[in-house]
Amino acid sequence: MTVYNFCAGPAMLPPDVMKKAQQEFLDWQGLGVSVMEVSHRSKPFLAMVKECEASLRRLMNISDEYEVLFMHGGGRGQFAAVPLNLSEDGLPGVYIENGIWSKGATSEGAKYLEAQGIDIRNDVDGKFSITPVSEWTLPEAASFIHYCPNETIDGIEIFDVPSHPTAPIVADMSSNILSREINVNDFDLIYAGAQKNIGPSGLCIVIIKKTLLARKGLVKPSILDYALEAQQGSMYNTPPTFAWYLAAEVFKYLESIGGVKEMEARNREKAQILYDYIDQSDFYSNKVAVHCRSLMNVPFWLKDDALNEAFLSQAEQAGLVALEGHRIVGGMRASIYNAMPIEGVQALVAFMEQFAKENS
Numbered sequence: 241m242t243v244y245n246f247c248a249g250p251a252m253l254p255p256d257v258m259k260k261a262q263q264e265f266l267d268w269q270g271l272g273v274s275v276m277e278v279s280h281r282s283k284p285f286l287a288m289v290k291e292c293e294a295s296l297r298r299l300m301n302i303s304d305e306y307e308v309l310f311m312h313g314g315g316r317g318q319f320a321a322v323p324l325n326l327s328e329d330g331l332p333g334v335y336i337e338n339g340i341w342s343k344g345a346t347s348e349g350a351k352y353l354e355a356q357g358i359d360i361r362n363d364v365d366g367k368f369s370i371t372p373v374s375e376w377t378l379p380e381a382a383s384f385i386h387y388c389p390n391e392t393i394d395g396i397e398i399f400d401v402p403s404h405p406t407a408p409i410v411a412d413m414s415s416n417i418l419s420r421e422i423n424v425n426d427f428d429l430i431y432a433g434a435q436k437n438i439g440p441s442g443l444c445i446v447i448i449k450k451t452l453l454a455r456k457g458l459v460k461p462s463i464l465d466y467a468l469e470a471q472q473g474s475m476y477n478t479p480p481t482f483a484w485y486l487a488a489e490v491f492k493y494l495e496s497i498g499g500v501k502e503m504e505a506r507n508r509e510k511a512q513i514l515y516d517y518i519d520q521s522d523f524y525s526n527k528v529a530v531h532c533r534s535l536m537n538v539p540f541w542l543k544d545d546a547l548n549e550a551f552l553s554q555a556e557q558a559g560l561v562a563l564e565g566h567r568i569v570g571g572m573r574a575s576i577y578n579a580m581p582i583e584g585v586q587a588l589v590a591f592m593e594q595f596a597k598e599n600s
């Protein structure tokens with residue numbers, strides 16, 4: 241039976257990549273050892289990371305004005321790294337809040353500087369909605385503006401990019417990096433924990449405008465120091481080498497299928513199939529306003545919570561796993577990241593249809 245894994249993270253990876261990794265698990269590049277067993281400073285590993293970065297630069301069209309860092313500590317590591325590196329002149333960090341992760345960033349930031357949260361969530365006609373980017377009122381001066389374009393738990397995505405005359409725009413793209421085309425030049429710093437759209441956990445990608453590396457920031461651990469990591473080629477300490485290798489393979493794979501443009505087309509199609517089905521059903525509902533629905537994480541609710549357990553266990557028997565919603569919000573959630581094939585979404589919809597029929 242084919243199993244489709246809808247886990248929000250660590251999430252499924254492209255099967256082709258996993259097979260290749262399996263093939264070369266014990267013997268990487270004919271060295272007779274695993275990629276996990278070689279020095280991160282060895283020639284083959286350095287060549288791999290160089291190509292990895294080049295590949296990501298091609299996929300996202302990243303210019304020379306940006307440094308790409310491969311860091312430790314996942315998304316949450318960056319909740320600390322951003323204020324520690326970007327705090328300037330005692331100015332507050334501004335945190336746009338549209339869900340659970342962005343609020344988490346505010347709380348962490350508040351340890352290091354004045355963290356000014358701006359809640360953009362609101363309810364429109366009983367649906368979760370957000371204030372459009374063009375209507376955000378941002379303070380005149382700030383150390384940075386932080387926001388989360390895709391709220392993984394809430395299923396809320398922001399498609400427009402904010403701007404500010406002086407403060408750098410920082411985006412937590414942990415759950416939607418590489419899922420659709422963006423213009424990197426609209427951002428000053430993008431970060432993404434790897435375990436949703438890139439590779440195994442333990443790695444975090446940071447794309448930072450080089451001019452920001454000059455900021456002194458606050459006293460910080462060396463492993464979270466952007467300037468130091470940039471100077472050291474992201475090897476100030478031993479990097480998560482296996483995760484880095486797998487990320488390189490995922491980038492290669494993405495390029496081979498036609499890059500982010502093709503990925504976006506597939507992602508839009510997958511999301512459309514699922515939302516369309518939910519919207520015409522009176523058994524399931526999605527509570528997010530249409531204009532800010534996530535292409536990656538689709539939370540949905542059964543009309544009767546008492547059926548949740550039966551839904552999850554029967555789904556699992558049908559090979560549709562990890563559909564339980566986040567414990568904070570309940571309900572169900574289908575995470576349909578890059579690696580989820582359209583067949584997985586079709587199988588989910590077919591199952592949902594059947595389940596609704598049998599339980600209406």
Ligand SMILES: *Cc1c(COP(=O)(O)O)cnc(C)c1O
Binds near residue numbers: 315341391433
């Ligand atoms: C998963 C996630 C994180 C946290 O990532 P960790 O690697 O567990 O620290 C942060 N932000 C967003 C938007 C996420 O989806």
